[in-house]
Amino acid sequence: MIERKSIFKSIFEKPWEESQILKDNNHDGKALSMSGSKLGVRYIMLVSTVIFSLFIVSYSDRMLVHDWKNMPEPWLLWLNTLVLLINSYVFHKTKVFAYENDYTKTKKGLFISGLLSYSFLIGQAIVWYLLMKNGYYADANPANAFFYLFTALHGLHLMGGLIFWGRTTSKLLKSDNKLENLRHSIELCAVYWHFLLIVWLVLFGLMLFT
Amino acid sequence: MHDDNEYKIEAKSGVVSDTTAKGDADHLPPQEVPDQDLYHSHSWWTTYVFSQDAKYIGVQYALTAVGTGLLGLILSWLMRLQIAFPGLGILEPAAYYQFVTMHGMIMVVYLLTALFLGGFGNLLIPLMCGSRDMAFPYVNMLSYWMFVLAVLVLLASFFVPGGPTGAGWTLYPPQAITSGTPGSNLGITLMLVSLVLFVAGFTMGGLNYIVTVLQYRTRGMTLMRLPLTVWGIFTATVLAMFAFPALLVGGIMMTLDNMLGTSFFMPAIISMGEKLTTEGGSPILFQHLFWFFGHPEVYIVALPAFGIVSDLISVHSRKTIFGYRMMVWAIVAIGALSFFVWAHHMYVSGMNPWFGFFFATTTLIIAVPTAIKVYNWILTLWRGNIKLNLPMLFSLAFIVTFLNGGLTGLFLGNVTVDVPLSDTYFVVAHFHMVMGIAPLLVVFGAIYHWFPMVTGRMLDEMMGKIHFWITFIGSYAIYFPMHYQGFVGVPRRYFEIYDSPYMSVSGLHLNAFITIAALIVGAAQLLFLYNLIYSARAGKKSERNPWKANSLEWLTPEMPPEHGNWGKELPKVYRWAYDFSVPGAKEDYITQTTPPSAVLGSKVERS
Numbered sequence: 100m101i102e103r104k105s106i107f108k109s110i111f112e113k114p115w116e117e118s119q120i121l122k123d124n125n126h127d128g129k130a131l132s133m134s135g136s137k138l139g140v141r142y143i144m145l146v147s148t149v150i151f152s153l154f155i156v157s158y159s160d161r162m163l164v165h166d167w168k169n170m171p172e173p174w175l176l177w178l179n180t181l182v183l184l185i186n187s188y189v190f191h192k193t194k195v196f197a198y199e200n201d202y203t204k205t206k207k208g209l210f211i212s213g214l215l216s217y218s219f220l221i222g223q224a225i226v227w228y229l230l231m232k233n234g235y236y237a238d239a240n241p242a243n244a245f246f247y248l249f250t251a252l253h254g255l256h257l258m259g260g261l262i263f264w265g266r267t268t269s270k271l272l273k274s275d276n277k278l279e280n281l282r283h284s285i286e287l288c289a290v291y292w293h294f295l296l297i298v299w300l301v302l303f304g305l306m307l308f309t
Numbered sequence: 310m311h312d313d314n315e316y317k318i319e320a321k322s323g324v325v326s327d328t329t330a331k332g333d334a335d336h337l338p339p340q341e342v343p344d345q346d347l348y349h350s351h352s353w354w355t356t357y358v359f360s361q362d363a364k365y366i367g368v369q370y371a372l373t374a375v376g377t378g379l380l381g382l383i384l385s386w387l388m389r390l391q392i393a394f395p396g397l398g399i400l401e402p403a404a405y406y407q408f409v410t411m412h413g414m415i416m417v418v419y420l421l422t423a424l425f426l427g428g429f430g431n432l433l434i435p436l437m438c439g440s441r442d443m444a445f446p447y448v449n450m451l452s453y454w455m456f457v458l459a460v461l462v463l464l465a466s467f468f469v470p471g472g473p474t475g476a477g478w479t480l481y482p483p484q485a486i487t488s489g490t491p492g493s494n495l496g497i498t499l500m501l502v503s504l505v506l507f508v509a510g511f512t513m514g515g516l517n518y519i520v521t522v523l524q525y526r527t528r529g530m531t532l533m534r535l536p537l538t539v540w541g542i543f544t545a546t547v548l549a550m551f552a553f554p555a556l557l558v559g560g561i562m563m564t565l566d567n568m569l570g571t572s573f574f575m576p577a578i579i580s581m582g583e584k585l586t587t588e589g590g591s592p593i594l595f596q597h598l599f600w601f602f603g604h605p606e607v608y609i610v611a612l613p614a615f616g617i618v619s620d621l622i623s624v625h626s627r628k629t630i631f632g633y634r635m636m637v638w639a640i641v642a643i644g645a646l647s648f649f650v651w652a653h654h655m656y657v658s659g660m661n662p663w664f665g666f667f668f669a670t671t672t673l674i675i676a677v678p679t680a681i682k683v684y685n686w687i688l689t690l691w692r693g694n695i696k697l698n699l700p701m702l703f704s705l706a707f708i709v710t711f712l713n714g715g716l717t718g719l720f721l722g723n724v725t726v727d728v729p730l731s732d733t734y735f736v737v738a739h740f741h742m743v744m745g746i747a748p749l750l751v752v753f754g755a756i757y758h759w760f761p762m763v764t765g766r767m768l769d770e771m772m773g774k775i776h777f778w779i780t781f782i783g784s785y786a787i788y789f790p791m792h793y794q795g796f797v798g799v800p801r802r803y804f805e806i807y808d809s810p811y812m813s814v815s816g817l818h819l820n821a822f823i824t825i826a827a828l829i830v831g832a833a834q835l836l837f838l839y840n841l842i843y844s845a846r847a848g849k850k851s852e853r854n855p856w857k858a859n860s861l862e863w864l865t866p867e868m869p870p871e872h873g874n875w876g877k878e879l880p881k882v883y884r885w886a887y888d889f890s891v892p893g894a895k896e897d898y899i900t901q902t903t904p905p906s907a908v909l910g911s912k913v914e915r916s
Contacts, residue, residue: 128526
């Protein structure tokens with residue numbers, strides 16, 4: 100395989116030098132050893148990380164003001180967290196099944212993943228409903244507002260992921276027991292679901308401990 | 310896999326070709342990556358409207374951005390008329406503030422950012438990297454239509470009750486959303502929604518630029534063989550990836566403050582004698598978020614301009630760009646540093662002076678890589694075979710203008726100098742010079758340069774020269790006097806300035822002078838637009854590669870390039886884009902696709 104330098108190392112190359120020219124002529128034009136879609140998913144995860152980090156910074160700045168009142172975390176949130184955790188695990192298993200070429204198990208895995216994701220979203224909606232019923236509105240306190248904001252954004256990210264889950268699943272159903280072209284998509288979905296789990300754990304932990 | 314042919318040829322230092330004459334030097338490994346599957350359109354709609362071809366999307370982006378920019382230009386005319394001749398009563402105070410805000414936001418975000426990254430990025434990245442199209446053409450189309458939606462939402466704010474927001478382009482809360490500011494209700498909401506849409510669309514575009522530049526280049530095209538244009542656009546996209554989220558976060562939270570009555574940014578306020586329900590929010594937090602976006606935004610506009618102008622100068626002075634590696638490093642260094650300077654926009658926000666001291670230091674450090682770039686442009690010109698054609702004229706004008714704007718930046722970057730100058734016309738002059746006129750000069754130069762590639766016709770030279778001289782001299786007539794006005798203390802953001810003890814007579818006369826200059830410069834842009842339309846239909850037919858450039862976008866089998874860009878086979882790249890006036894070569898340029906065996910006996914210059 101072609102040896103890949105990191106981007107930061109490659110900017111020290113001297114493209115006009117004899118030895119470098121010979122190396123460069125053999126270059127296949129890729130900077131990283133991964134597929135374009137994998138890099139794309141990484142890009143999206145990076146942008147999301149920046150967004151959530153900035154929200155966390157804002158949260159930390161805002162919670163220092165005297166009017167901050169912590170919000171209770173309903174027990175349902177723990178259940179939702181568990182659902183998301185299982186969801187992530189199932190997606191991982193699905194990926195493994197896809198690479199083992201086990202069509203039925205992969206199909207089942209994808210269905211269960213989708214089901215768990217939807218139940219997580221419904222669970223979050225119920226949490227919203229319970230909180231609002233008890234008077235914890237967004238404008239009552241910034242802690243509440245941040246809670247709604249975090250859950251809403253995390254939910255939106257999950258819905259975005261579900262679009263790709265839907266595309267992968269429908270391709271799988273049409274694919275006539277073949278998995279070759281789908282493994283990669285399933286793997287990328289799994290990566291994204293792990294990412295969303297980590298984001299949720301960080302956000303939930305932040306709200307729990309402050 | 311390819312290690313075996315890597316050192317087949319023994320390299321003698323110094324002479325490229327003698328060693329390679331034996332034959333194998335032209336060898337390239339077979340194409341490993343399967344060719345991209347492209348969407349082929351079948352109808353007029355999917356070819357010209359919902360196009361998935363990056364070239365069309367680039368032109369769509371550019372036209373939409375320029376159309377929006379025209380509105381920004383007209384707004385600036387009206388504002389200038391109001392300032393110079395307040396007696397005429399052209400604008401109400403509210404309208405003046407609304408126009409200031411819309412002018413600023415349109416020019417920075419919807420014109421320059423969209424034009425450089427959406428327009429030139431889409432047009433040039435696939436062609437210069439030697440790819441068939443962007444990595445994800447469908448996402449690319451979505452990106453453009455998201456931008457259109459953002460523009461429509463922005464324009465819609467002109468037609469809602471209360472009109473567009475008049476908060477200034479920085480949209481500072483609490484005033485942006487408290488009554489008394491024009492458009493504090495629907496206007497600001499539409500503005501924020503439009504920005505969120507823009508960021509979303511832009512993130513999709515950025516996804517394409519990054520993946521295409523990193524993973525979809527053709528064989529032999531290493532990162533360090535890329536033209537500097539691609540480096541500039543690529544680095545700007547990386548900046549946008551980190552900067553735009555800050556705008557998104559601030560925008561979302563302010564929308565909630567406005568619509569749901571949360572208090573992220575809203576402190577306890579007594580407005581019109583009534584206490585608002587908000588409490589404890591921090592307006593300064595918004596300023597930090599805004600400028601964490603806002604400062605890198607300057608470089609999101611400037612870096613593509615740096616890249617493009619480097620290529621224009623190299624091509625039109627027939628010389629290798631001086632210090633290519635240093636140019637790349639400077640782009641990367643400026644990009645990295647731009648995230649550590651944001652609070653220099655906030656010296657008067659009441660922050661700790663030590664904090665200001667830190668940001669003044671980082672700000673001045675940016676002058677180092679920027680100066681490297683300016684020196685390298687000048688050294689590229691040094692003893693070059695300078696062709697004083699339109700792209701070159703605009704490039705030269707850019708260097709001077711950028712230097713001018715940069716120097717006033719040194720004044721404003723220092724806390725003690727900034728405090729008295731802050732909120733005067735000096736600041737207006739500075740940022741218009743450095744991120745208004747300077748990048749626009751590059752835009753014009755780039756359009757004159759790449760117009761033949763897009764349309765197959767040349768732009769009219771005579772009209773172009775008139776356009777250049779009026780724009781260049783005219784913009785100095787506008788902005789030089791503003792520096793003076795700033796020194797004598799004329800405040801910005803005032804919708805009328807009458808004869809008063811605080812205002813010298815010269816300041817008043819200058820206002821009238823500036824306005825007349827602005828009207829003339831604006832009219833010259835209409836001539837430019839006419840030139841674009843006229844030349845696209847009836848301009849002189851261009852030969853292939855009219856500027857004798859080296860980079861791949863000129864080397865497509867057809868010019869203008871067709872769908873898929875490269876015909877049957879992707880190009881093979883044997884060198885960088887800067888082999889101009891190589892001693893011993895037949896022509897004064899060696900294209901990137903020329904194999905070594907075709908240029909025997911030539912010796913490549915080292916820099």
